[in-house]
Amino acid sequence: MNRCGIFDSGIGGLSVAKEILKSRLFDEIIYFGDTARVPYGNKNESTIIRYSLEALEFLKNFDIDFLVVACNSASSVAIEDLRREASFPVVGVIEAGVKALDGEKKDSNILLVGTRRTIASNKYQTLLHEKGFKNIISIPTPLFVPLVEEGITEGKIVDEVFNLYFGNINKDKIDIIILGCTHYPFLEKSFKKHFKNAKLIHSGQAIVSMLKNDFSITEKENSSIKLFASDNPEELRKKAEIWLG
């Protein structure tokens, strides 16, 4: 039995779980959402590290072989601490998202969107610069999270929020958009509408590529998922029904 633990601060990581589940790279996925303490985005680094290590302890109970950190805030500050405490591989959405740009032209116009904390952490930008990418615009887009949680992913309100955040950039010139928050893939249609020429980098798909290419994990016959939440598991279950189908 091959098991993958997925840890997120809340329900957004379901977009990552969805892709891993679809890829059938594990017999079983154990998803833990720290819904009692979501969101991590506005918390201190030391607090996020402590919460992440607690999540790891919880997931260890399930004898997991792999840990995916589906939370951008935790990925930006806690990955090293998690690796020190885990006897199995730990991968985060940020490194996977950057890795997904392998093969892209170094002068591509890249738009990075994420929560205030993710953008301010500078983690994505540093890794992109190290890889030789130069043209990076990063814009914090915090309102996307509550919109997605309310199920509002297209239409007038979303269009107005896009105008607010992207009114000052030349949208047609953007080649690649890194969706630096696990909630954002649910806005895919709106991103495609507003950015006609851009390729979207989706954390879940990036993680799956990384698992296949870097860890040579192969497809299983079946794959199932178990969901746990530190508070309000009912809400997680409901969202999972809608989002995972």
Place this chain on the structure above:
Amino acid sequence: MNRCGIFDSGIGGLSVAKEILKSRLFDEIIYFGDTARVPYGNKNESTIIRYSLEALEFLKNFDIDFLVVACNSASSVAIEDLRREASFPVVGVIEAGVKALDGEKKDSNILLVGTRRTIASNKYQTLLHEKGFKNIISIPTPLFVPLVEEGITEGKIVDEVFNLYFGNINKDKIDIIILGCTHYPFLEKSFKKHFKNAKLIHSGQAIVSMLKNDFSITEKENSSIKLFASDNPEELRKKAEIWLG
């Protein structure tokens, strides 16, 4: 030295603190925002009660004479538990908001807005019914919180969100709007624009009236405020500078 403790799940309660500070009913206000665990709105009752009692323990250290619960979620589930553990009066925004309707016509058309949890708790509605009010429309308006936190309180996005939430009601017929969330007073201008004939009930002003009328608290010469947060106090300080002036 007369001291008032104010407890909120986060920063929204600053709208209540602002009114109490302005009223100078206490020499000192001690504000505690549980920013490490905000929002309470989607958490279980037992969790909210536990967090509220922890906040009370913290505020007791400051030798307070009065506790104002500026969080609607805590007001709806934890007031009785707090009263049992406190040796001083405890008042909540919900009872104060309902009390503010004393003297209004019983057939007034009342619109109640709040977070999903506040509306679902049915606390406001039950108290209003007990007072004889019959025409109550209650609508959960969860997007208002992130909008206010992002400083977006009027303009196209807000107008579109108003259309989303209130597109199906006859806005001109609303006589009274209960702003059932401490973030909402910051949207006052937009409410006035969309609801031409409505009187707005603001938790902070309602609390001040209650303190004056029911507890006969009188004006002091000076009043100051101290702010505490369970995480990210810098953010609370910044918002206080903007919101309290």
